[in-house]
Amino acid sequence: MEKIFNQRNVIIVLIIFALVFPIIYADNRYVMHVMTLGFIFTISVYGMNIIAGYTGQLSLAHAGFFAIGAYSLGIITTKTEINFWLALLLSVLITSAAGFVLGLFALRTKEHFFAIYTLIVGYLIYLMIDKWDELTGGVRGLIGIPIPDPIGPLTFETATSMYYLVLVFLLVSIFVAVRIVKSLTGRTYIAIRNSEELAQTLGINTRFNKLVSFVISVAFAGLAGALYASLTRFIGPEIAGTNMVFSFLMYLIVGGIGTLSGPLVGTMLFVWLEQFLKGYQEYQMLIFGPILILIVIFSPTGIVGGFYKLKDKLQNFRKIKKSRSAKPVTLNSDEK
Amino acid sequence: MAFIQLTGITKKFGGLTAVDNVDFEIEEGKITAIIGPNGAGKSTFFNLISGFHKPTSGTILFDGKDITKSPAHIGARLGIARTFQATQLFEQSTVIDNIIVGHRLRTKSKLYDAVFRTPREKREEQLAHQKAMEALEFVGISHLAETPVATITQEAKKRVAIALALATDPKVMFLDEPAAGINPEETDGLADLMRKLAASGITICTIEHKMQMIMGLADKIMVLNHGAKIAEGTPQEIANNPIVIEAYLGGDPVVEVK
Numbered sequence: 001m002e003k004i005f006n007q008r009n010v011i012i013v014l015i016i017f018a019l020v021f022p023i024i025y026a027d028n029r030y031v032m033h034v035m036t037l038g039f040i041f042t043i044s045v046y047g048m049n050i051i052a053g054y055t056g057q058l059s060l061a062h063a064g065f066f067a068i069g070a071y072s073l074g075i076i077t078t079k080t081e082i083n084f085w086l087a088l089l090l091s092v093l094i095t096s097a098a099g100f101v102l103g104l105f106a107l108r109t110k111e112h113f114f115a116i117y118t119l120i121v122g123y124l125i126y127l128m129i130d131k132w133d134e135l136t137g138g139v140r141g142l143i144g145i146p147i148p149d150p151i152g153p154l155t156f157e158t159a160t161s162m163y164y165l166v167l168v169f170l171l172v173s174i175f176v177a178v179r180i181v182k183s184l185t186g187r188t189y190i191a192i193r194n195s196e197e198l199a200q201t202l203g204i205n206t207r208f209n210k211l212v213s214f215v216i217s218v219a220f221a222g223l224a225g226a227l228y229a230s231l232t233r234f235i236g237p238e239i240a241g242t243n244m245v246f247s248f249l250m251y252l253i254v255g256g257i258g259t260l261s262g263p264l265v266g267t268m269l270f271v272w273l274e275q276f277l278k279g280y281q282e283y284q285m286l287i288f289g290p291i292l293i294l295i296v297i298f299s300p301t302g303i304v305g306g307f308y309k310l311k312d313k314l315q316n317f318r319k320i321k322k323s324r325s326a327k328p329v330t331l332n333s334d335e336k
Numbered sequence: 337m338a339f340i341q342l343t344g345i346t347k348k349f350g351g352l353t354a355v356d357n358v359d360f361e362i363e364e365g366k367i368t369a370i371i372g373p374n375g376a377g378k379s380t381f382f383n384l385i386s387g388f389h390k391p392t393s394g395t396i397l398f399d400g401k402d403i404t405k406s407p408a409h410i411g412a413r414l415g416i417a418r419t420f421q422a423t424q425l426f427e428q429s430t431v432i433d434n435i436i437v438g439h440r441l442r443t444k445s446k447l448y449d450a451v452f453r454t455p456r457e458k459r460e461e462q463l464a465h466q467k468a469m470e471a472l473e474f475v476g477i478s479h480l481a482e483t484p485v486a487t488i489t490q491e492a493k494k495r496v497a498i499a500l501a502l503a504t505d506p507k508v509m510f511l512d513e514p515a516a517g518i519n520p521e522e523t524d525g526l527a528d529l530m531r532k533l534a535a536s537g538i539t540i541c542t543i544e545h546k547m548q549m550i551m552g553l554a555d556k557i558m559v560l561n562h563g564a565k566i567a568e569g570t571p572q573e574i575a576n577n578p579i580v581i582e583a584y585l586g587g588d589p590v591v592e593v594k
């Protein structure tokens with residue numbers, strides 16, 4: 001049983017599922033749209049996981065950077081003639097540059113102060129988008145964002161093709177996140193999360209490493225934002241709002257902060273849950289609230305962390321059982 | 337010239353003088369101990385050398401280099417390692433996972449290497465792992481490598497903390513009360529480990545309250561009281577020093593020692 005459910009097989013099954021999913025739901029634009037949206041948010045949450053989950057700095061400006069990515073793409077593609085793919089790259093670069101500048105200042109603060117500082121910066125980004133009418137369209141939003149330009153024979157006019165495009169970006173994002181976390185660089189970030197003081201005595205330049213991981217996390221948000229803009233083709237200032245950043249945070253915490261599959265699990269779960277509960281609108285939080293509280297109390301590392309803990313317990317239990325049942329056998333052999 | 341030389345080191349926190357005009361030398365390859373009553377400024381003294389605090393005045397030379405204003409991570413790269421009074425290990429992780437990052441400062445892999453898993457990344461990951469295992473073997477707990485830190489004994493945690501410091505390839509190791517909170521038998525084991533470290537060429541400087549351990553271990557002892565150095569010498573000299581005895585046991589208040 002365990003051999004069938006090992007990590008590699010689960011990943012293969014998930015990828016196959018993601019690949020065949022559009023064939024099953026090809027006619028259902030709504031399902032495809034929600035799924036694609038879920039993937040985009042997942043990319044963003046993976047970014048948040050790097051800075052908050054691994055480096056241990058809870059940034060609440062994440063939705064702000066998501067919006068910077070979205071608006072960069074929106075503004076470049078609607079106001080200039082630049083090719084979509086170049087615009088996408090530029091959006092990620094602009095977001096990263098903004099993150100770099102903010103990081104220089106914000107990372108001088110620590111813990112709660114960093115969270116509050118970034119929360120305020122996130123709100124400032126929202127205000128800027130909301131008030132800068134000439135550039136962002138203000139409250140009316142930005143309309144008419146084009147779909148991605150075709151790459152050779154590949155066009156992105158259908159919901160299915162957008163789905164596959166975003167899926168590719170999602171897989172690349174997860175791949176990059178996994179590589180970073182499992183590398184020496186990732187160990188450096190985890191050391192900072194564990195104890196900044198200790199990390200410094202181990203020769204780690206904590207300021208520089210925090211800044212780099214912050215820029216990476218922001219780049220994920222920028223990419224997700226840009227994809228979001230070209231998927232929905234209309235963006236408004238509310239994507240920079242505090243509701244958005246707390247949604248990201250909820251996805252991350254419920255899925256498992258500081259775990260590699262947590263962002264995927266949490267985001268997809270909630271994106272679908274939100275759809276099922278759409279009819280209840282303002283009562284949604286009556287369900288999300290208790291889920292969040294239960295998770296934080298009983299499994300601080302979320303669904304994924306809880307799953308691994310359970311697995312470890314089971315394995316230990318089996319080991320004990322095995323060593324107990326092994327004893328009589330050795331006795332028997334002694335008698336011979 | 338001495339290996340580590342401190343000249344006129346003073347540290348003031350607002351109106352409080354934590355370390356007061358201390359001159360001190362640490363010799364290479366020796367075990368040096370700093371003792372003194374609680375609040376004497378011992379930990380502050382460590383924080384000054386390891387770069388967590390900047391001295392208000394005075395200079396610190398390490399191997400001839402001026403490190404007075406160097407931040408902690410630069411000191412570590414030069415070869416200064418330290419442990420903390422309360423071990424700051426990552427409890428949920430295994431022992432080996434805690435220690436691998438110790439050699440990070442001697443590796444050069446960057447983000448690019450991580451994403452593309454370059455040969456350099458692979459080579460350095462292996463090196464860091466190997467260094468971690470060597471360090472664990474040195475401190476005598478290689479059998480605990482795969483055990484979560486949360487489940488090992490207090491004494492083993494102290495050894496893990498030393499292994500972590502060892503993995504940085506240090507020239508000198510500052511140990512802040514390495515024997516606090518462990519029993520006499522374990523204390524002896526730890527003293528042996530410190531001798532072994534010194535014998536392998538690492539200079540040791542330790543803060544310790546367990547006098548019996550220090551007397552048999554240190555080559556040189558400095559005594560701090562109210563931030564000032566009141567005595568310095570071999571264990572024998574310290575044990576017979578009336579000023580030290582007074583600082584520890586209290587003396588006739590009329591006898592003002594200057």
